[in-house]
Amino acid sequence: xxxxxxxxxxxxxxxxxxxIVDDSVFARKxxxxxIETFGGQVAAEAGDGLTAxxxxxRTHPDIVLMDITMPQMEGIEAAEKIVQAHxxxxxxMVSSVGYQENIVAALQRGARHFxxxxxxxxxxxxxxxxxxxxxxxxxxAAGAGV
Amino acid sequence: MKMxxxxxxxxxxxxxxxxxxxxxxxxxxLSMEEEGYRCQGVAGMVALTGDxxxxxxxxxxxxxxxxxxxxxxxxxxxESDGLIKxxxxxxxxxVVGNAVCALNDQGFHxxxxxxxxxxxxxxxxxxxxxEALMICFETSLGNVFMNVALRYNKQRMSEHAAAGR
Numbered sequence: 001x002x003x004x005x006x007x008x009x010x011x012x013x014x015x016x017x018x019x020i021v022d023d024s025v026f027a028r029k030x031x032x033x034x035i036e037t038f039g040g041q042v043a044a045e046a047g048d049g050l051t052a053x054x055x056x057x058r059t060h061p062d063i064v065l066m067d068i069t070m071p072q073m074e075g076i077e078a079a080e081k082i083v084q085a086h087x088x089x090x091x092x093m094v095s096s097v098g099y100q101e102n103i104v105a106a107l108q109r110g111a112r113h114f115x116x117x118x119x120x121x122x123x124x125x126x127x128x129x130x131x132x133x134x135x136x137x138x139x140x141a142a143g144a145g146v
Numbered sequence: 147m148k149m150x151x152x153x154x155x156x157x158x159x160x161x162x163x164x165x166x167x168x169x170x171x172x173x174x175x176l177s178m179e180e181e182g183y184r185c186q187g188v189a190g191m192v193a194l195t196g197d198x199x200x201x202x203x204x205x206x207x208x209x210x211x212x213x214x215x216x217x218x219x220x221x222x223x224x225e226s227d228g229l230i231k232x233x234x235x236x237x238x239x240x241v242v243g244n245a246v247c248a249l250n251d252q253g254f255h256x257x258x259x260x261x262x263x264x265x266x267x268x269x270x271x272x273x274x275x276x277e278a279l280m281i282c283f284e285t286s287l288g289n290v291f292m293n294v295a296l297r298y299n300k301q302r303m304s305e306h307a308a309a310g311r
Contacts, residue, residue, distance in 0.1 A: 024236045026229070029219040069239070069260070096243020097258065099250035116247070117240045118166045 004125050006039025006139040007132060009062060016128065016136060017043040019059060021052040021075065022067040022094070027117070031065055031094070034121050038128060039139065049073025049081075056082050056089065063131060066111070068095040068102060076106050083110030090131045094119060151198060151249070151296045152279055158244035159204075159283060159292050162237060167217055167285050174282040179293060183278065186291050187211075189264040190234040192242045196256025198249065200296035203264065204238040210288030217287060235261040241292070 007016050018035050020042060022028045028045050035042065043059040046052040050073045056064065064082065068075040079091040093106040098116035106114055112131045115124055129136060156173070164171040183189075189205035206214075211233040212225045223229055238261050246258055278295035 024232050024239075026215050026218060026232045026236045029215075033218075033220045096240045097246065098243065099247045101250075117243065118162050120165065 002037065002121055004038050004121070007125075007128055007136050008039065008139050009132075010135055010137040013137075013139075015039055015041040016063060016132065017041050017059070017061045019044050019046065019052065019055055019061040019064045021046045021049070021055075021064060021070070021078070023047045023070040024067075027067065031119065034119065034124055035065075035128075037121065038125055040128075047071075049075055049078030052078045053081055053085075056086065060086075062090065062135070063128065064089060064091045065094050066091055068093060068097060068106070076102075076109055076111070079106065079111050080109035092127055092131060094124075148296060148298070151298075152294045154245040154248040155202060155241065155292065155294050156281060157248070159241045159281070159290070162240045162244060163283055163285050163290060166237070166240070167214065167287055169286040172284040174284045174289070175280075176282070177280045179278040179280050179295075183264070183293055185264055186289075188230050188234055189291075190231070190238045190261045191264050192238050192261050193259040194242075194246070194256050194296065195259070195299075197254040197299055198256050198296055199299050200294070202238065202242055202245075202296075203291075203293040204234055204241065205264075205291040205293065206234065207288055210290065213287040231263055234263075237290070 009016055018040050020028050020031050032042050043061040044055040046055045048070045066075040066079050075093060082089050082091060091111045092113045092115060093111045094115045094117060096117040098114060103114045113127045115127055160171055183203060186205045187207035189203050191201050191203045193201045208230045211230040212223060215229050215233040216223045242258055278293050280291060280293045283290045
């Protein structure tokens with residue numbers, strides 16, 4: 001997989017920490033592999049929206065990558081609840097069903113961005129940089145992927 | 147055969163497989179299926195209801211599913227029924243999700259139902275007014291079969307027409 005210049009937290013230079021939420025282990029592994037090439041770190045994983053909320057409270061990740069269609073509680077509702085409780089939360093929706101109604105609903109309910117599956121690493125990388133904004137910094141290419 | 151409905155699924159499968167498997171995907175054998183669906187390996191079915199209705203079946207050998215999952219994970223994964231099912235469901239969701247976006251952009255609205263595992267050798271039959279198209283995608287990790295049977299929901303379409311949508 002392609003390597004990217006690592007995106008770190010600007011406040012302490014530590015890796016960006018992610019909460020990955022998807023009911024498919026297969027999809028979570030794929031996202032994990034991608035964020036590792038961005039120099040990121042998995043803080044926690046969840047297979048449904050309810051677990052995502054409790055894992056957010058427990059780990060306080062920098063970014064949440066959230067699927068939409070999941071059992072128990074769907075991703076858009078979970079994103080809304082997380083953002084209501086933590087307005088600083090950065091939630092990026094990652095879903096196969098990327099039509100306009102879904103995107104608008106997600107953004108209206110607190111998500112910062114939307115990435116359609118199958119996820120292209122270069123697209124997700126740009127979204128991560130955008131969503132981190134001034135709270136993220138791109139390290140030297142020498143530090144990429146480690 | 148409603149090619150205007152089926153083409154977005156072919157395009158989506160081609161994109162999902164080529165991108166996900168980091169290689170070229172070749173569309174191999176195509177055939178019309180009028181009899182009941184016969185699984186080639188393990189199959190997942192996604193049903194659509196709404197302006198367009200029908201179903202899409204994604205089907206592959208278990209070993210192909212394990213190779214696909216291992217490719218995505220970047221490490222060899224042990225074969226298990228759960229892994230095979232999840233791989234097929236995730237690919238089916240991605241293909242259908244991408245295709246319905248294209249159809250949604252054309253003004254069609256529908257509901258995508260969660261994938262179901264087709265456990266019998268013979269699955270859904272295509273009805274008399276819906277023919278199914280079977281497409282074989284040849285990938286570097288093995289063949290992936292997609293069977294698409296869709297039709298317009300005439301009642302919904304006439305309701306839209308009456309409402310001027």
